[in-house]
Amino acid sequence: GEDVEQSLFLSVREGDSSVINCTYTDSSSTYLYWYKQEPGAGLQLLTYIFSNMDMKQDQRLTVLLNKKDKHLSLRIADTQTGDSAIYFCAESIREDKIIFGKGTRLHILP
Amino acid sequence: NAGVTQTPKFQVLKTGQSMTLQCAQDMNHNSMYWYRQDPGMGLRLIYYSASEGTTDKGEVPNGYNVSRLNKREFSLRLESAAPSQTSVYFCASSEAWTGFYEQYFGPGTRLTVT
Numbered sequence: 001g002e003d004v005e006q007s008l009f010l011s012v013r014e015g016d017s018s019v020i021n022c023t024y025t026d027s028s029s030t031y032l033y034w035y036k037q038e039p040g041a042g043l044q045l046l047t048y049i050f051s052n053m054d055m056k057q058d059q060r061l062t063v064l065l066n067k068k069d070k071h072l073s074l075r076i077a078d079t080q081t082g083d084s085a086i087y088f089c090a091e092s093i094r095e096d097k098i099i100f101g102k103g104t105r106l107h108i109l110p
Numbered sequence: 111n112a113g114v115t116q117t118p119k120f121q122v123l124k125t126g127q128s129m130t131l132q133c134a135q136d137m138n139h140n141s142m143y144w145y146r147q148d149p150g151m152g153l154r155l156i157y158y159s160a161s162e163g164t165t166d167k168g169e170v171p172n173g174y175n176v177s178r179l180n181k182r183e184f185s186l187r188l189e190s191a192a193p194s195q196t197s198v199y200f201c202a203s204s205e206a207w208t209g210f211y212e213q214y215f216g217p218g219t220r221l222t223v224t
Contacts, residue, residue, distance in 0.1 A: 008150070030209035042114070042200050042215030043153075088152070092211045102152035 004101035006089050011107045018076040020104045022089030025070065029091035032065060034074045037086040037103065046087070047074070076106075084108045112136055114216035116201050122222045123191045131186040131219050133201030141204045142184040143168075143213065144176060146197040153200070159184055191223045 006022040024032065030051055035043040049056045049063045049072070056063045062075040076083055089101040114135045123129055135142065144156040155168030157176040165176050173195060175187045184203075188195060198220050202213040 031211070033212075035213075040217075042202075042217050043213070044215065045212050048210070048212075092209065098155075098211055098213065100153040102150060 004089050004091060004099050006087075006101040006104050008102060009105050009107065011109055012079050013109045014079060014081060016079055018074075018079045018083065018106055020074045020076075020087050020089075020106065022072040022074075022101055023070055024072065024089070024091045024099070026091060026093050026099070027067070027070065029093060031092055032063075032072050033090040033092070033098075034061075034063065034072075035088040035090060035100070037088065039085075043088060079106075079108055081108050114201055114203055114214050116199075116216035116219050118219060119217065120220045122224065123188075124224055125192060127191050128187070128189050129191065129221075130188075131199055131201075131221075132183070133185065133216060134183045135201075135203040135214070136182065137203060137205070137214065138181070139203035139205045139214070140181070141211075142178065143202040143204075144174075144184070144186045145200045145202065146170065146195075147200060147218075148197050156186065156199075188221075191221075193223045195221065196223045197221060 004024045012018040033048045034046045036046040037043045060077045064073045086103040086105050088103045092098045117132045140161045142159045145153045154170045159165045159178040162181045177185050198218045200218050201216040204213045
């Protein structure tokens with residue numbers, strides 16, 4: 001069945017790069033997404049990538065997509081304390097079916 | 111624009127009580143969703159509404175009912191609350207263009223059932 005998997009925790013020192021990884025199972029997804037959830041809030045779309053792209057860069061964020069391995073990653077350069085949040089990988093299979101991973105909690109060490 | 115609003119923000123219920131969670135969006139989106147979020151479980155879809163007048167079950171619909179009152183509002187009802195329904199509930203809405211489905215989420219309702 002459709003599934004999106006990601007590790008649950010990541011600790012990174014302030015100023016270092018964070019890399020959050022995700023694997024998905026449905027190769028028919030047109031877009032893949034990264035959502036960010038700050039404490040006490042709902043999810044907010046952070047960035048996305050079209051399935052025919054390998055890479056997308058947006059300021060400090062770099063998304064890499066390996067379609068062959070069904071692997072998606074999010075790199076945050078120069079990680080700041082404000083980046084502390086839960087990051088969800090997601091794929092849209094159709095309008096009523098957006099599969100979210102369980103979320104990776106990013107903890108920033110001083 | 112307020113985006114997606116949810117009421118209440120917090121609620122404590124006793125087992126067997128009923129309540130309705132309210133959700134409204136002002137972005138003129140056709141699709142609306144209810145999710146629950148539990149630790150280590152990620153987001154699970156409860157119900158979905160593709161347009162006014164239609165609703166469909168998601169992954170975990172048991173114990174819940176929904177009403178798409180109009181294009182703006184989508185409510186979630188717990189008829190007889192159970193401790194297993196203790197969770198954070200999120201409403202979301204989206205509009206789709208050529209397969210791109212950005213979902214906009216409300217701030218959530220934190221429900222405890224004792």
